[in-house]
Amino acid sequence: MAKNCLLVTALLLFLSLYLSLVHGHRKNQIEALKKLLRNSKSSHIDRTNFKPYLYIKDVKSISSVDEKQKDVIEYLPGQPPVEFVQYGGYVTVDQSAGRAFYYYFVEAEKDKESLPLLLWLNGGPGCSSLGYGAMQEVGPFRVYSDGKTLYKNVFAWNHAANVLFLESPAGVGFSYSNTSSDHLKYGDKSTAKDNYAFLLNWLERFPEYKNRDFYISGESYAGHYVPELAHTILYHNKNTNNTHINLKGIIIGNAVLNEETDSKGAYDYLESHALISDKTLTQVHKYCDFSPTATLSPDCDTAMGVCNDELSDIDPYNIYAPVCTDDRLTARPKKISYEIDPCNDDYTYAYLNRPEVQEALHANVTKLGYDWEPCSGTVQNLWSDRPFTVIDLLEEFMANSLRVWIYSGDVDSVVPVTSTKYSLNAMNLQVKTFWRPWLVHQQVGGYTEVYQGNLTFATVRGAGHEVPSYQPRRALALISHFLNGTPLPYKPPPEQTYH
Ligand SMILES: *[C@@H]1O[C@H](CO)[C@@H](O)[C@H](O)[C@H]1NC(C)=O
Numbered sequence: 001m002a003k004n005c006l007l008v009t010a011l012l013l014f015l016s017l018y019l020s021l022v023h024g025h026r027k028n029q030i031e032a033l034k035k036l037l038r039n040s041k042s043s044h045i046d047r048t049n050f051k052p053y054l055y056i057k058d059v060k061s062i063s064s065v066d067e068k069q070k071d072v073i074e075y076l077p078g079q080p081p082v083e084f085v086q087y088g089g090y091v092t093v094d095q096s097a098g099r100a101f102y103y104y105f106v107e108a109e110k111d112k113e114s115l116p117l118l119l120w121l122n123g124g125p126g127c128s129s130l131g132y133g134a135m136q137e138v139g140p141f142r143v144y145s146d147g148k149t150l151y152k153n154v155f156a157w158n159h160a161a162n163v164l165f166l167e168s169p170a171g172v173g174f175s176y177s178n179t180s181s182d183h184l185k186y187g188d189k190s191t192a193k194d195n196y197a198f199l200l201n202w203l204e205r206f207p208e209y210k211n212r213d214f215y216i217s218g219e220s221y222a223g224h225y226v227p228e229l230a231h232t233i234l235y236h237n238k239n240t241n242n243t244h245i246n247l248k249g250i251i252i253g254n255a256v257l258n259e260e261t262d263s264k265g266a267y268d269y270l271e272s273h274a275l276i277s278d279k280t281l282t283q284v285h286k287y288c289d290f291s292p293t294a295t296l297s298p299d300c301d302t303a304m305g306v307c308n309d310e311l312s313d314i315d316p317y318n319i320y321a322p323v324c325t326d327d328r329l330t331a332r333p334k335k336i337s338y339e340i341d342p343c344n345d346d347y348t349y350a351y352l353n354r355p356e357v358q359e360a361l362h363a364n365v366t367k368l369g370y371d372w373e374p375c376s377g378t379v380q381n382l383w384s385d386r387p388f389t390v391i392d393l394l395e396e397f398m399a400n401s402l403r404v405w406i407y408s409g410d411v412d413s414v415v416p417v418t419s420t421k422y423s424l425n426a427m428n429l430q431v432k433t434f435w436r437p438w439l440v441h442q443q444v445g446g447y448t449e450v451y452q453g454n455l456t457f458a459t460v461r462g463a464g465h466e467v468p469s470y471q472p473r474r475a476l477a478l479i480s481h482f483l484n485g486t487p488l489p490y491k492p493p494p495e496q497t498y499h
Pocket residue numbers: 092095097098099100178366
């Protein structure tokens with residue numbers, strides 16, 4: 001069976017599938033995906049609703065301010081001059097196991113003392129926030145086609161916040177564990193627990209951020225990570241003497257929220273965007289049951305196979321973008337155009353695997369026995385628990401007065417805007433501000449609807465799965481309004497007179 005519909009269906013978002021095409025392990029990854037699809041319908045995965053995470057005792061400080069100075073990144077190979085400070089290094093999340101997470105932190109160019117702290121997480125599970133978030137989405141630099149020099153992302157999010165990127169869980173990117181059996185614990189619960197332990201220890205190293213307004217952002221499978229970490233923080237803020245984390249809100253894009261509506265929305269999107277036939281969608285509706293207790297029927301499997309053949313080799317993460325056809329690095333950097341280069345993954349891969357780059361980043365200090373990969377196949381294949389939905393967590397945040405924003409790049413077919421709208425519908429929210437366009441740079445940036453309880457939904461027009469890659473200006477406008485707590489800008493239409 002071909003790849004795309006499986007990918008849409010499995011709903012753990014295997015960015016790595018796409019990447020592995022680029023890096024040439026295509027066959028293995030398709031096998032891995034088939035396995036996951038089967039697993040996702042099998043009973044050994046914990047599908048129960050979310051329960052508070054394991055109690056984490058008061059964390060002994062195993063991180064210190066001295067370490068912060070050692071983490072300053074003087075200069076990344078090939079970078080243009082900049083006015084802000086960058087840090088990179090390891091924070092231990094479990095001392096006895098020898099488990100440490102790699103982080104990259106960019107302070108704001110201006111007003112770093114007053115701007116909030118923003119954590120960014122990519123999904124997968126198994127994908128790197130350094131390779132995607134930092135180097136291709138919201139970070140200050142992007143990699144040129146030579147794989148060794150960097151240019152400035154003029155719409156970087158450190159115009160609006162101090163931005164922290166975390167490679168998580170262990171096994172992703174430069175993050176590692178010295179205990180090999182840790183691989184058997186990959187899942188949502190252990191990830192939330194480790195992410196929380198990371199934050200507590202990171203704040204010991206950067207105590208000036210301890211009381212700062214804190215927000216968590218992310219995309220795709222981070223639609224699980226972000227709410228689960230936020231839930232863990234709320235729980236510990238209330239029940240333990242751990243450092244109080246000043247969590248104010250979360251923002252997630254093209255996010256996995258609720259398996260049933262996510263799956264249904266994905267097929268409906270494909271048909272409504274003329275990528276599969278009406279007949280095939282009818283078959284999917286007839287034979288596929290995406291509810292929590294259902295098993296995958298052979299007729300559904302067949303319908304998905306047809307869907308896949310019809311879809312063919314497009315980039316499911318941006319249905320209108322070209323695919324990468326020549327992944328070779330160039331001797332001289334290619335000129336940067338407004339359109340995103342579909343081979344960016346390869347440039348980033350080359351850059352982050354350069355020994356001098358790793359040294360400058362203070363990464364891979366234990367000389368890991370494998371390359372830096374944008375997504376880890378091992379992590380995603382061994383994923384052992386995930387709840388069916390995170391809607392209950394979003395409701396918890398609204399009840400606790402956190403700011404909750406959910407955005408959606410509208411040309412993504414993997415977690416498309418239809419899926420997100422179905423999930424929001426399932427929440428039965430009361431509309432506060434009815435659907436309307438929002439504006440940036442005199443253009444419609446997308447559409448927004450605001451609900452009672454401080455939940456904002458916003459689409460980003462013309463953006464694929466990685467919204468800030470495809471529409472950086474719109475994404476920066478979005479995050480700025482989110483962080484400021486201001487509504488997305490709107491110019492009401494001139495009064496109509498009807499004759
Ligand atoms: C993992 O093992 C290496 C080699 O013994 C050691 O240098 C490193 O500090 C260990 N990592 C952690 C987090 O304990």
